[in-house]
Amino acid sequence: MRMMRALGLFSGLLFAGLAVLPAAAMAAPDQPYVNLFGGNTFFGSGSHLDGGGTVGLRVGQRLGRHLGxxxxxxxxxxxxxxxSKSNANQYSGSLIGNYYAFSGNSSPYLSLGLGASSDLFNQQVGRGTSLLGIFGLGYEQRLGDHFGLRLGVQDQVLFDTPRAQGGALNNVQVTGGISYFWGGSEDKRAFPIIAPTQSGS
Known part of the structure; x- marks a missing residue:
């Protein structure tokens, strides 16, 4: 139930952002960025885990008008x-590719990634590492030259988990964060300014 409410809230924010997209967005600069995020992880029913808060860091760069x-x-x-209700924190790292629907300062995006996750599902088996696949949807809003906001939902699939029954496990992670951009190439004018020519007298 909590997961459905969170997904509903995210969908509402996403469509609200799309409704105020500028008619002619400026081209997004190719600046590297760091994104600090927090949220919640909802673990699959077969994990025997109670989910909780999530914190993390992303470092990346746009590679073109639509890719990052x-x-x-x-x-x-x-x-x-x-x-025992013992702590069983999940630690993960992944490389993610993003496809941005628009090239401007505001855009929804699609994420695909691959990485690894360290999990503790029970005391008998202990902590183990699983291959991690990521499919996600999100929305990014630039706030000036150096700051931006992001909202995202990731479906995280853990393959060959170290559980007694083994197999894959689905987790859902809902996050929001703030980004800081730096460097990159200088902004280019959307329309070149052409000096008027002088006709001979």
């Missing part, structure tokens, strides 16, 4: 569902 790449590291705070 970033490195993401995150920690999701969780507890075992057994009597």
């Amino acid at each position: 790449i970033e490195w993401q590291i995150a920690s999701a705070f969780a507890r075992l569902q057994d009597q």
